[in-house]
Amino acid sequence: MAQESVAPTTADVTHGDEQHGKQNALGPILCWAVVFADIGTSIYYTPGILYHNVQGLAGFFVFLTMAVFVLLTLKYTEVSHRFPQGGGVVTVAAHALNPWFGALGGMFILVDYFLTATISCLSGVIYLSVVFPALHPWAEWVTIGVLILLGLLNWVGISESAKVSLIGAAIAFVSDIAILITVFTHISFGEFLALFPRMFQESHLTFPALLVGFGNAFLAFSGLESISQLSPVMKLPRKKTAGLAMFLVVLTIGITSPLLTTLSTMLLKDAAQDPVRNEQIISLLAGHWGNTILQAEVAISAGALLIFASNTAIIGAYHVFMALARMEFLPSFLLKRNKLRNTPHFAILLAVGVPIAVLILVQGNLTILGDMYAFGLLGAFALTCLGLDIIRARDWKKAREAEEAEEWGRLLGPSEPLTGTDGQREVTTTHDLQLSGTPQPQRTGALAANTQEAEVMASEAETKSLWFKIDYFLGILTTLLVTIAWTTNLVTKHLATIFGGVITIIGMGVAYLVYIRAKKVTGRVPVPIVVTRIEGRIPNSVLAILLPDNEHNKAVIRAAITNADQEKPIMFVYLSNRQPRQQTPRMMEIVDPYLEDTQAKQYFGRAESLAQQAKVPLRRYVYLQGGPESVTHIWQIVNPHDTVIAASDNDYIKDINPDRIRYELTPYGKVAHLLKTW
Numbered sequence: 001m002a003q004e005s006v007a008p009t010t011a012d013v014t015h016g017d018e019q020h021g022k023q024n025a026l027g028p029i030l031c032w033a034v035v036f037a038d039i040g041t042s043i044y045y046t047p048g049i050l051y052h053n054v055q056g057l058a059g060f061f062v063f064l065t066m067a068v069f070v071l072l073t074l075k076y077t078e079v080s081h082r083f084p085q086g087g088g089v090v091t092v093a094a095h096a097l098n099p100w101f102g103a104l105g106g107m108f109i110l111v112d113y114f115l116t117a118t119i120s121c122l123s124g125v126i127y128l129s130v131v132f133p134a135l136h137p138w139a140e141w142v143t144i145g146v147l148i149l150l151g152l153l154n155w156v157g158i159s160e161s162a163k164v165s166l167i168g169a170a171i172a173f174v175s176d177i178a179i180l181i182t183v184f185t186h187i188s189f190g191e192f193l194a195l196f197p198r199m200f201q202e203s204h205l206t207f208p209a210l211l212v213g214f215g216n217a218f219l220a221f222s223g224l225e226s227i228s229q230l231s232p233v234m235k236l237p238r239k240k241t242a243g244l245a246m247f248l249v250v251l252t253i254g255i256t257s258p259l260l261t262t263l264s265t266m267l268l269k270d271a272a273q274d275p276v277r278n279e280q281i282i283s284l285l286a287g288h289w290g291n292t293i294l295q296a297e298v299a300i301s302a303g304a305l306l307i308f309a310s311n312t313a314i315i316g317a318y319h320v321f322m323a324l325a326r327m328e329f330l331p332s333f334l335l336k337r338n339k340l341r342n343t344p345h346f347a348i349l350l351a352v353g354v355p356i357a358v359l360i361l362v363q364g365n366l367t368i369l370g371d372m373y374a375f376g377l378l379g380a381f382a383l384t385c386l387g388l389d390i391i392r393a394r395d396w397k398k399a400r401e402a403e404e405a406e407e408w409g410r411l412l413g414p415s416e417p418l419t420g421t422d423g424q425r426e427v428t429t430t431h432d433l434q435l436s437g438t439p440q441p442q443r444t445g446a447l448a449a450n451t452q453e454a455e456v457m458a459s460e461a462e463t464k465s466l467w468f469k470i471d472y473f474l475g476i477l478t479t480l481l482v483t484i485a486w487t488t489n490l491v492t493k494h495l496a497t498i499f500g501g502v503i504t505i506i507g508m509g510v511a512y513l514v515y516i517r518a519k520k521v522t523g524r525v526p527v528p529i530v531v532t533r534i535e536g537r538i539p540n541s542v543l544a545i546l547l548p549d550n551e552h553n554k555a556v557i558r559a560a561i562t563n564a565d566q567e568k569p570i571m572f573v574y575l576s577n578r579q580p581r582q583q584t585p586r587m588m589e590i591v592d593p594y595l596e597d598t599q600a601k602q603y604f605g606r607a608e609s610l611a612q613q614a615k616v617p618l619r620r621y622v623y624l625q626g627g628p629e630s631v632t633h634i635w636q637i638v639n640p641h642d643t644v645i646a647a648s649d650n651d652y653i654k655d656i657n658p659d660r661i662r663y664e665l666t667p668y669g670k671v672a673h674l675l676k677t678w
Contacts, residue, residue, distance in 0.1 A: 025235035026162050028244035033166035034230060034312075034587065035249050038116075038223030040172050041309040043257050044302045045123040046220040047264045048278030049370035054213040056202045056269075059195070059262025061217035066258055068485075069221045071478040072381065073246040074471065075388050079228045080242035082391070086590040087323060088228035089384045094327075095529055096387030100511075103329040105383045106320050107507040109225065111376025111500045113320070116222065116313035117355040119369045121146050124306030126279045126366070130299035136276070140364030144356055150311045151352035154318070157341045162233075162587060168305045175298050176256040179282070182290040183263055195266045212492050215378070215485040219370060220257050222377050223309070224249075225384075229316060232585040260285070279366050310355075315588045317351035318344060326595035328518055328526040328605075329511035358499075374489035375500025382486045385479035392472050399463040524605030525612070530594050530621045534637050538569055538620075539678060543640035545631055545649075546574045546603050552646035555668035557607045560644045561614050563673070568641070569618035572607050573634060574600045575626050594623040628652035635674075643674040 026034070050058035083091045089109050094102025122143045129136035184192070203209075227242060227249075235241045264272065264281045271277040271284050283302060287295025322344055325334040338345045362368045490497050519525045544560035546553045557572070564570045578597055585591045594600060604621050611619045624630065632655050635643055645653070647663055647670040658674040 030162040031245035032248040033169040061213040065217035081238035092387035096390040107504040108379035113317035121310035128303035215488040232591040318347035321347040378486035552669035
């Protein structure tokens with residue numbers, strides 16, 4: 001299957017984005033708050049779980065993994081601005097590989113969300129039991145009650161606020177700093193440095209132990225994926241916003257997580273070894289070196305923030321359910337909303353029900369939950385990294401092709417310019433930025449051509465830069481390191497592999513059954529990659545124009561497939577007249593106009609089914625916001641050999657000069673073939 005690339009914008013701003021930028025968009029501070037409120041909670045349960053696995057080396061492994069975390073933030077920053085519709089691993093894997101890998105990524109991130117909701121909520125209740133000891137014997141059942149309450153709140157439709165995240169994140173960060181200041185008023189810097197030799201004296205570090213500890217320590221950085229889910233509500237330009245937010249995340253996590261893990265596991269040995277107290281170890285650290293007031297404050301703030309993080313995971317899970325349902329990999333009933341509150345009650349029920357079932361299954365054992373965590377988290381990291389590497393490789397390849405085309409243009413001279421009919425330089429775009437989450441402005445004629453050329457030139461400059469090449473190889477190194485951590489956990493964390501594997505197999509099995517049913521019952525299938533920008537010249541191609549509510553679309557589809565051969569790619573272009581959504585996206589929501597356009601999905605699905613039957617190897621699907629008058633500009637950019645359009649729509653075509661026009665009468669209506677030899 002041919003993959004379609006899309007062109008970037010020079011400033012990451014479109015007309016639709018301009019409106020988005022004015023409406024409650026999240027700046028770097030609020031994005032940091034949402035991400036830190038997720039990653040920052042990991043410190044409360046990570047030291048105890050890590051100590052169970054690697055003893056006194058817990059702090060060392062968090063310091064070690066911090067380097068890979070920094071590399072991961074570079075990749076997730078890029079994901080955030082490349083894919084403004086959100087979706088993270090689902091979107092990246094679908095566009096880099098194919099939709100089935102997107103579905104696989106969805107299963108990975110769902111496993112991650114299920115365990116995040118369970119671990120965070122249980123850990124939150126355990127921390128609250130420091131202040132309210134009567135809670136601890138009933139922690140499992142209290143956690144179930146809290147999860148049910150969170151489900152009801154989401155059913156009611158109480159949305160999560162970034163401003164609330166900011167308050168929680170600020171309190172947590174200030175509390176962490178207060179603990180560090182308190183501890184360092186009692187021990188000297190030399191005594192702190194002396195902790196590291198003690199780590200290796202008490203624990204023997206072998207190569208297998210190094211791999212196991214490295215894989216386990218990623219638990220300290222769970223929550224990074226949430227930055228890619230904020231893309232639809234991120235202030236423009238997204239690249240700058242995501243970059244600043246990630247810088248703040250690295251700074252704050254770098255100051256707190258490795259130090260608190262080291263101090264808690266090395267200075268509170270008795271608590272770290274105790275199966276009950278190690279689940280409250282950060283609060284106990286505050287009380288041991290400070291006072292009961294600081295201990296209580298840390299316990300209460302940690303408990304509240306952990307429960308808040310659990311709710312974030314629930315929200316993320318049901319939005320992934322809905323996205324996979326819109327992609328037609330999960331049953332459509334998950335999209336149903338109740339009449340009372342207009343919330344997706346079935347998706348919310350699953351997002352809450354699975355964590356409750358997991359909690360009951362492990363009988364509220366936090367250490368077991370921590371061991372189960374690795375599969376989904378590292379699987380999502382690895383697939384996201386691999387997908388981004390593939391997209392970057394395409395960019396580099398297209399940059400070289402563009403340079404070669406430009407060189408040929410200079411050699412051929414003015415007699416054979418590499419131009420389209422509008423006189424603009426034809427260069428393959430060099431960036432795989434997906435913009436399906438943002439409606440595109442309507443541009444025609446010279447304005448559109450000039451805009452596209454500016455975008456191409458900006459993208460070429462970026463891809464040719466030294467930083468792009470450095471980032472490319474750093475990205476491959478990141479993928480390798482994350483994959484090593486994941487495969488190590490697959491072998492050593494049997495519960496994680498079993499749980500994650502079962503959930504993934506069930507999910508992919510359901511996706512396959514939904515796919516087969518759609519193919520048999522409706523005669524259409526979920527389509528491969530759908531993009532929202534025209535890439536550039538596709539010589540000797542067939543361009544099929546599909547319009548909303550047009551009774552002749554079936555005729556256009558059949559005629560395009562019938563007249564294509566093994567060497568002619570078909571580009572199906574659907575010109576949507578849908579108005580851009582007016583409401584601001586909610587946090588963690590995946591926003592993609594195509595996935596919400598039922599009619600476009602039906603036509604593309606029918607086209608894909610017929611193309612598969614005809615064994616057409618090269619087919620592309622493009623979804624554009626615009627009217628029939630846009631066909632002229634599309635034709636000028638693509639340079640197709642055959643443009644197929646309903647004969648009744650000929651009046652819409654302006655400034656197209658085919659060599660000849662051939663009409664074809666089909667059972668579904670009359671179509672026109674505009675034939676051109678370029």
